[in-house]
Amino acid sequence: MQTDAGSVMIDREQIAQRIDALAGELRDVYGHGPDAKPITLIPVLTGAFMFTADLIRRLPGPLQVFPISISSYPGAATKARQARVREGLTDLPDDLSDRHVLVVDDILDTGQTLGLVHDLLSAKAPASLRICVLLRKDVPRVRDVEADFVAFDIPDEFVVGYGLDYDDYYRNLPEIIALPPGGAPA
Numbered sequence: 001m002q003t004d005a006g007s008v009m010i011d012r013e014q015i016a017q018r019i020d021a022l023a024g025e026l027r028d029v030y031g032h033g034p035d036a037k038p039i040t041l042i043p044v045l046t047g048a049f050m051f052t053a054d055l056i057r058r059l060p061g062p063l064q065v066f067p068i069s070i071s072s073y074p075g076a077a078t079k080a081r082q083a084r085v086r087e088g089l090t091d092l093p094d095d096l097s098d099r100h101v102l103v104v105d106d107i108l109d110t111g112q113t114l115g116l117v118h119d120l121l122s123a124k125a126p127a128s129l130r131i132c133v134l135l136r137k138d139v140p141r142v143r144d145v146e147a148d149f150v151a152f153d154i155p156d157e158f159v160v161g162y163g164l165d166y167d168d169y170y171r172n173l174p175e176i177i178a179l180p181p182g183g184a185p186a
């Protein structure tokens with residue numbers, strides 16, 4: 001089941017090269033060396049865990065990580081439902097006013113998830129608030145939310161691997177795989 005999920009859309013080499021370049025884009029914005037702005041990085045679990053791990057290894061400046069958990073695709077469903085905060089922002093500092101917040105998510109799809117996250121964080125008035133996504137799907141957005149940093153633009157196909165799941169399987173695959181129409185093979 002795991003190895004026959006579908007066809008490789010983005011392979012490991014492409015992922016590694018693009019994340020190198022993306023880290024460079026982030027260093028250009030946040031600075032590097034002694035003048036680097038500290039980043040408060042907020043990964044959206046679970047899908048962003050692998051992307052986050054690879055990205056932050058390429059960001060040597062001051063950086064703190066405060067993961068949050070959002071639920072939008074319960075069970076095996078591949079159709080968007082209402083996004084909701086699963087565990088809240090409990091570990092996040094109350095005062096973000098002097099913090100440069102960078103949200104890291106796996107996919108910008110309809111925008112409901114990142115719209116919710118953006119609402120929650122902008123209410124805390126951080127010094128800056130930016131969004132970085134591994135994938136941006138070419139679909140109409142339900143919520144008007146923009147990503148500031150995008151690793152890959154992809155067509156409207158359901159993808160798994162590299163942290164992304166179908167019914168919580170496939171997150172461990174090192175490539176980004178497009179599932180065949182109709183879902184994963186049994």
Ligand code: XMP
Pocket residue numbers: 044047072073080083105106107108109110111112113114157158159160164165166
């Ligand atoms: P929205 O529609 O809120 O969706 O922008 C964002 C979240 O939905 C999940 N998602 C996917 N997960 N393959 C996945 O494994 C996909 O193709 C896919 N599209 C959306 C994901 O959790 C994302 O953060």
